[in-house]
Amino acid sequence: MLASMEKLTSGAIKLGFPLSSGQLEQFSIYYRELTTWNKRINLTRITNPQEVPVKHFLDSLTITLAFSRPLPDTGLRVIDVGSGAGLPGIPLKLLLPGIRLVLLEATRKKAAFLEHIRDRLGLENTEIVIGRAETVGHDSRYREAFDLVLSRAVARLPALVELTLPFCAIGGRFIAQKKGAITREIDEAAGAIKSLGGSLREIKRVELEELGDERYLIVIDKVAPTAGTYPRRPGIPVKRPLT
Numbered sequence: 001m002l003a004s005m006e007k008l009t010s011g012a013i014k015l016g017f018p019l020s021s022g023q024l025e026q027f028s029i030y031y032r033e034l035t036t037w038n039k040r041i042n043l044t045r046i047t048n049p050q051e052v053p054v055k056h057f058l059d060s061l062t063i064t065l066a067f068s069r070p071l072p073d074t075g076l077r078v079i080d081v082g083s084g085a086g087l088p089g090i091p092l093k094l095l096l097p098g099i100r101l102v103l104l105e106a107t108r109k110k111a112a113f114l115e116h117i118r119d120r121l122g123l124e125n126t127e128i129v130i131g132r133a134e135t136v137g138h139d140s141r142y143r144e145a146f147d148l149v150l151s152r153a154v155a156r157l158p159a160l161v162e163l164t165l166p167f168c169a170i171g172g173r174f175i176a177q178k179k180g181a182i183t184r185e186i187d188e189a190a191g192a193i194k195s196l197g198g199s200l201r202e203i204k205r206v207e208l209e210e211l212g213d214e215r216y217l218i219v220i221d222k223v224a225p226t227a228g229t230y231p232r233r234p235g236i237p238v239k240r241p242l243t
């Protein structure tokens, strides 16, 4: 086994999830397909076999640190906004096969990879939606329809909450994965979080020696409906974040 797969295994144990041999095999297939497709389309900068299982897969699984225990596996409705190559949604699905997952991605080529890997891994209850959060967030099939909204490396928090909170059902939760200095970003997002019906619950520091650098989960509860005016037109949330 690759040393980095061993780090994925040991990190997952620390998170409270010993991975089965079947799950490890699925992560290996995911790794191989990701690096093969990455030669043709730009899915990820990180392709080194020593890095992918840790910096992509284990990092995605740290989302579970913000869940209540025992984990709510069966039927939990989850959307990954700006999923790219499937991160963090696919690692979470491999860990918790019972969730109902939507992967939302604006780029058609990346969405083609998501369809391929879903079929290759035989993932059930996994829908790929091609589109922008600003548009799909107004579609009644997806608006306020999810218990858990995830997003990793998509936008700064003041814009990101406008792209994500409209998907969150009342009583649901949005978890953003962030790296590095985050205090300013969080301060700047305070007004937007409130305007969109959210309430900052927790900023959780991820402490896993396998990952090394400073990572955080920003956990936001959805406590009130999002006004129908949000999200604004494509591009506007990032260009003119709510204050």
Ligand code: SAM
Residues within 6 Å of the ligand: 081, 082, 083, 084, 085, 086, 087, 088, 104, 105, 106, 107, 110, 131, 132, 133, 134, 151, 152, 153, 154, 163
């Ligand atoms: N979440 C993945 C990860 O952590 O590796 C991908 C990160 S990548 C830097 C950002 C992704 O978000 C891109 O694939 C991009 O196409 C997608 N994206 C950016 N803005 C979006 C939007 N408004 N709606 C849907 N997808 C978006």
